[in-house]
Amino acid sequence: MARYTLHCFAQSGNAYKVALYLECSGLDWAPVHVDYFKGATRSADWRAENNEMGEAPVLETDGKRLTQSGAILCYLADTTGQFAPDDRTEALRWILFDNHKFTSYFATWRFMKSFGPAPPEPAVETFLRGRIDAAFGVVEKHIAARDFMLGAKPTIVDFSMIGYLYFGPEETGYDLPAQFPAIHAWTQRMQGLPGWKGPYDLMPGERLASKW
Amino acid sequence: MARYTLHCFAQSGNAYKVALYLECSGLDWAPVHVDYFKGATRSADWRAENNEMGEAPVLETDGKRLTQSGAILCYLADTTGQFAPDDRTEALRWILFDNHKFTSYFATWRFMKSFGPAPPEPAVETFLRGRIDAAFGVVEKHIAARDFMLGAKPTIVDFSMIGYLYFGPEETGYDLPAQFPAIHAWTQRMQGLPGWKGPYDLMPGERLASKW
Numbered sequence: 001m002a003r004y005t006l007h008c009f010a011q012s013g014n015a016y017k018v019a020l021y022l023e024c025s026g027l028d029w030a031p032v033h034v035d036y037f038k039g040a041t042r043s044a045d046w047r048a049e050n051n052e053m054g055e056a057p058v059l060e061t062d063g064k065r066l067t068q069s070g071a072i073l074c075y076l077a078d079t080t081g082q083f084a085p086d087d088r089t090e091a092l093r094w095i096l097f098d099n100h101k102f103t104s105y106f107a108t109w110r111f112m113k114s115f116g117p118a119p120p121e122p123a124v125e126t127f128l129r130g131r132i133d134a135a136f137g138v139v140e141k142h143i144a145a146r147d148f149m150l151g152a153k154p155t156i157v158d159f160s161m162i163g164y165l166y167f168g169p170e171e172t173g174y175d176l177p178a179q180f181p182a183i184h185a186w187t188q189r190m191q192g193l194p195g196w197k198g199p200y201d202l203m204p205g206e207r208l209a210s211k212w
Numbered sequence: 213m214a215r216y217t218l219h220c221f222a223q224s225g226n227a228y229k230v231a232l233y234l235e236c237s238g239l240d241w242a243p244v245h246v247d248y249f250k251g252a253t254r255s256a257d258w259r260a261e262n263n264e265m266g267e268a269p270v271l272e273t274d275g276k277r278l279t280q281s282g283a284i285l286c287y288l289a290d291t292t293g294q295f296a297p298d299d300r301t302e303a304l305r306w307i308l309f310d311n312h313k314f315t316s317y318f319a320t321w322r323f324m325k326s327f328g329p330a331p332p333e334p335a336v337e338t339f340l341r342g343r344i345d346a347a348f349g350v351v352e353k354h355i356a357a358r359d360f361m362l363g364a365k366p367t368i369v370d371f372s373m374i375g376y377l378y379f380g381p382e383e384t385g386y387d388l389p390a391q392f393p394a395i396h397a398w399t400q401r402m403q404g405l406p407g408w409k410g411p412y413d414l415m416p417g418e419r420l421a422s423k424w
Contacts, residue, residue, distance in 0.1 A: 052350060052353070052354060053309055053313075053350055054346075054350065066301060066305075067305055068304070068305040068308045068309060070304065070308045071301050071302075071304040071305040071308055074300075074301070074304055075301045088286075089278060089283050089286070089287045090283075092280070092282065092283040092286055092304075093278075093279055093280040093283040095308075096280045096282045096283055096307075096308070096311050097265055097280060099308050099311050099312040100311040100312060100316055101265075104312055104316070121335035121339075122335075123333035123334075123335040123336050124335050124336055124339045127333075127336045127339070134266075138264060138265055138266065141264070142264060
């Protein structure tokens with residue numbers, strides 16, 4: 001059995017944050033597929049056994065089941081030293097911003113657009129796009145001035161924040177190179193890390209056609 | 213000068229999370245009013261001097277300016293020991309859930325409903341209420357089984373998660389005692405802590421009438 005077992009599925013950028021970290025860190029890990037699209041993470045069994053929040057990913061290691069990608073990345077940086085930030089408070093500040101405003105609205109928008117039961121209402125699209133553009137504007141400016149979020153070296157903050165940025169325009173409706181060139185250049189730098197793979201190559205699960 | 217200076221305003225539940233922690237911890241702190249409703253946090257000066265994310269609160273201490281309530285609470289627990297969690301990963305898991313799904317949608321909804329430039333569109337209201345109800349459902353179940361989020365003792369997780377729960381139904385449109393009785397009972401337990409004050413008594417800023 002691998003040292004780390006990650007319950008994940010290919011469409012989950014939150015799972016990808018952890019999967020990519022494990023792979024680029026050269027850690028002994030194995031994925032287990034979660035059938036999210038059949039409601040696995042929202043079932044009573046999942047909530048009782050894995051995560052009462054009804055979410056993936058879940059990382060099994062050392063007799064524990066850890067959830068929330070940001071908490072998992074902090075735990076892994078603390079226990080392995082890989083991609084650990086020099087300044088924990090600064091790292092946490094960006095991981096919180098990521099969960100609150102950067103990944104959050106973008107992931108929600110892409111899910112509704114591509115995999116939801118109905119296309120997003122125009123008012124909801126306007127709401128989400130306004131928030132995405134504001135958060136992406138903050139990061140575009142920040143990352144234009146440095147190689148990685150906390151400076152010269154990649155850290156867990158980068159693994160958190162790039163989680164949804166390798167899904168293509170057919171899923172997200174965003175053209176990163178044209179709209180956010182500094183963010184795009186940063187994803188390319190991350191792509192240069194040894195071990196880098198895209199979400200559909202790193203985690204189990206069939207590609208799905210976008211619905212809307 | 214106080215040991216801790218908190219840039220805040222009465223309507224900000226995110227600032228309140230830190231203000232209430234400082235007050236209940238008996239720490240030497242002073243508030244400075246941020247004129248959020250005149251756009252202070254989104255100005256170029258604010259972004260350059262205080263927080264490039266364009267947000268409050270900001271905590272000044274020890275020559276640093278810290279932002280993001282969750283990162284500030286972790287920093288304060290680490291450096292003062294007050295309300296520190298026994299399990300940091302478990303604490304972070306809930307603080308991330310709070311920022312992503314619990315405070316996040318509820319705060320956004322209450323702001324749009326009470327203080328935004330226009331009432332929320334019905335589709336946006338449906339979107340936000342669905343997410344609020346799901347996140348509140350998770351917490352209602354969790355807190356019904358224990359006194360505080362991590363067990364018998366209050367920690368920074370509780371200070372984070374109750375940040376918006378003392379704003380009344382006239383601002384939030386939610387009737388906590390009727391809709392989420394376990395969450396309401398938990399806010400009452402927190403209200404029993406020595407030093408507890410409501411947001412309008414703890415932070416500067418005029419009360420505003422709800423607009424919609």
